[in-house]
Amino acid sequence: MLHTELTGRLGVVFPIIGAPMGGVAHGRLARAVTEGGGLGMIGVGSTDAAELIEREAPVASDSGRLPFGIGLMAWALDRNPGLLDKAIDARPALVSVSFGSPAPYVDALHEAGIAVASQVQDVAGARAAAEAGVDFVVAQGTDAGGHTGTVGTLPLLQLVLDTVDVPVIAAGGIATARGLAAVLAAGAAGAWVGTCLLASPEATTKPEARAKVLAARETDTVLTRVFDVAQGIPWPERFAGRALRNRFTDRWHGREAELATDAAAGSELDGARRTADYDMAYVYAGQAVGLVRASRPAAEVVRDLGEGAASLLGEQLDRLLDGETNDRSGSPHPSS
Ligand SMILES: Cc1cc2nc3c(=O)[nH]c(=O)nc-3n(C[C@H](O)[C@H](O)[C@H](O)COP(=O)(O)O)c2cc1C
Structure with missing residues (x-):
């Protein structure tokens, strides 16, 4: 143990x-x-x-x-x-x-x-x-x-x-x-x-968001403030959020100042959250999302x-400290 x-x-x-x-x-x-x-x-x-x-x-x-x-x-x-x-x-x-x-x-x-x-x-x-x-x-x-x-x-x-x-x-x-x-x-x-x-x-993740998580690869996330800016949530600027990339991040990431004054974008995000449209709404997830397959x-x-x-x-400790070689699955095999 x-x-x-x-x-x-x-x-x-x-x-x-x-x-x-x-x-x-x-x-x-x-x-x-x-x-x-x-x-x-x-x-x-x-x-x-x-x-x-x-x-x-x-x-x-x-x-x-x-x-x-x-x-x-x-x-x-x-x-x-x-x-x-x-x-x-x-x-x-x-x-x-x-x-x-x-x-x-x-x-x-x-x-x-x-x-x-x-x-x-x-x-x-x-x-x-x-x-x-x-x-x-x-x-x-x-x-x-x-x-x-x-x-x-x-x-x-x-x-x-x-x-x-x-x-x-x-x-x-x-x-x-x-x-x-x-x-x-x-x-x-x-x-x-x-x-x-x-x-x-047991997570409260909505089924539509869960489907996005299961489909995402390790390269599908972005560290962005756009969802906080669009909702007017006063997160300190030094903390952005890592979320799945989607149409909303593609459109607004890098244009946060403009987004902050665009009321229509905020309403669009609210609507997408209500209808569980995760092509627009956020799914916060890390790079390990590529390892979540079920x-x-x-x-x-x-x-x-x-x-x-x-x-x-x-x-691994046995293998490394004994100096044996092994295959990628981690099971030791004799070296030739
Ligand atoms: C959907 C989501 C929501 C999170 N919300 C919070 C939070 O409310 N408070 C907090 O301290 N950390 C929050 N975190 C960060 C986690 O505490 C933690 O640092 C992170 O999940 C660890 O990395 P991993 O996602 O790669 O396992 C959140 C993370 C995710 C994925």
Whole structure:
């Protein structure tokens, strides 16, 4: 089995966090991830009301039986501090405060016995989160789905591991056992996965969006602000969102200033969202979308990641340290 600071601290079987995904990861998905052996999180989106937490926490925890997490955004919390009280009242095991400084919120969460994580996108952010006293720094690479930064997961992970002393979790682009094994071998305490759960039946993803996820290749995403600009959502400019490329991004990406004053484009996007027309509306997804080929129960996805990584690490370590050659499937064969 795999033992890391994450499995030890949170008491989970696998070092896997089901990412908080606003509008996608509600109680049902969080619970399924936890039942699969990871820790599932509820995503509180930038436009969600605090009532979402009241409604979804009992579903995630199966009425208090299971641990779960809640993902908040620092910039949205600064505008709606009531979210923090609701999150604390829900008694999660873990709260993440990402996209801005977690510092104002760490003490209150710790006083309530809640572990704190923060997703960071560069070394300065990692240092600041560690200084703020978070329990886990999540190195979120640009490969990730949803809002993120511009540095790839692998360089960011190496930099952050060399920068902070607290356990580091890797986020962005991890969707198979190979990905989990790679970040654990590098020294991460676990993986924080979102895109690989987008097509799971427990996610709130609409069927039309799920079909887009299943059809998308690794080259089909774009890091863009156009959906936030069109909806007038005040995301800090340094965080764009990685979404599937579609007609809306093809038309507006790079023309954000013009888009901001085009009311018709905003209405068109609203209409497309209402009618589930994802040639225009957004489907946030990461580059690992190219690895999502079936709609599989989240617990099964988590178990395959965890069990697969454990056996891959065992096989690969034996092979690498013994100096044997092997074929691409990872099974050793004698060298001639
Ligand atoms: C649809 C979607 C919505 C997301 N919403 C949030 C969110 O509300 N809060 C948050 O902290 N991160 C959010 N994220 C980012 C995830 O927490 C995480 O960093 C990302 O999914 C990891 O990369 P991966 O998608 O390649 O697995 C979202 C990601 C996706 C795909």
